[in-house]
Amino acid sequence: MARYLGAVVCFAALAVPALGAAQVAQNATVRRAQQAYDNLEYRQVLTLARAALRERLTGAERARAYELLGFTYGAMDSILKAVDAFKQVVLIDPERQLDPNRVSPKAYSAFDVALRQVLLVRQLRVDSVSFVGGQGAVPVRFTVTQPARVVARAIGTGGTVVIDSGAWNGQVNLRWPARLAGGDPVPAGTYTVVVDARLGQNTFSASQPIRVSHGRVDTVPSVTSLPGYQFLPETEIPPQSWRPVGLAFLYTGGALVGTLGLESPTLGSSSKRELGLVGGAALVTGFVMMLRKPAPRPAEANILYNRLLRDQIARRNQDIAKENVARRQQVQVTVAPVPK
């Protein structure tokens, strides 16, 4: 039972590359090699794949033929031959990647060894990005399969700009500020990011076209309020009180006392008609004012708060104005990879 289970797993692992091959191969010999591989007829696979390689093939078909050889040698435990076959695969198609979950460990390890024995620059990626010139950078990443002297350049309408250089191996992450030597942003246009790797006499280059465009930097709108802060009413209506009628009583009483107290006996008693009418009018007015809705009065605390808030807003707008002056002199650089 254990042997049967192992056979099923092996079949499943080896059958996966056959699915992809059926979509690629147009050459009849390659197709027959693929069918032989699907039928686990490994010796026939070797014969047909080698025969196919002597024919005129496209790059994809040639890579597929070598890949069938690599898988077959791997299944037949001829690891060195499998590595040699996979070397040819990655030289033809450097971006070729095997899924470790879908191929046999033998084939995957042979493929991995082959990668380390060939100088390649793989998986060159330039991310889309937009930033203010001088305040950002373009992420560039790639993989070098062997320790090598690597130079990354951007070649385009604005000339050639060296992005970075060094002795690297494995995954490399670079950040390109997209600036010229003088500090100005690189001119807009189409560029090609070229990564050259050199190890002794071996060299390898990978490239990725990109498009650089310039735009205006958005200015910041001025603010009329601060988040979380609102202007408060600068007047408040005091509560109703009896104060108006009380004051009217007080003043009327004062007038009454003054008038009576200052009467001259020589002139006799004065008429009280005037005092009565005016005092009555004062009392009626005081009573009406007591019932009337009080006049709004300044709310000093709110006025002070609003003044502080206005000062803060004015200060913020001054900062924004300065920032906008600077932004109008800046350039928005947008970089996007162009499909090959």
Next chain:
Amino acid sequence: MTRSALGALLLALAPRPASGQQVTVGPQVVLSDYREVAAGLRYRGTGLGGSLWARRDRLSAEAAVVRVSLDPADGSAATASFTTTQVDVWVAYDVAAYASVEVGVLHRSADPEFDAQSVGAVRVGARSFYEIGPGATVVFRSISVSASTSGWQAGFTAPRPTRSTA
């Protein structure tokens, strides 16, 4: 002081509204009880007038003109009516939010001229005022009059409508 000079003074005091400045113009209704010592001459009457009041900070000035028609009161020995015109001018300085001291002059004339005494006087006094509501102020004024005859006079001014410009 002539009336034209008084007008020029008032104009000089309030050349233009400024911060802390108020100008008030209003009509006046006057009730009058007029008595003279001699022969029981007693008159009562009503009249109309107008006032102009201006304030700048703690200093204020007021000018008022009233014209009152006086008729002999019941039991008076007087037989003829007359009309009197009184002009008052005050300058006041606020010593508190509701009180001020003031000096002023008054001139009262009668028409016909010799039916009553004409008076010219200088007045010194104090005034208390309080705004009891929007557009209504109650004022109490106590003044000392220095004229051909001296004496104390208490006055009381009813709440008056106010109109302000800032």
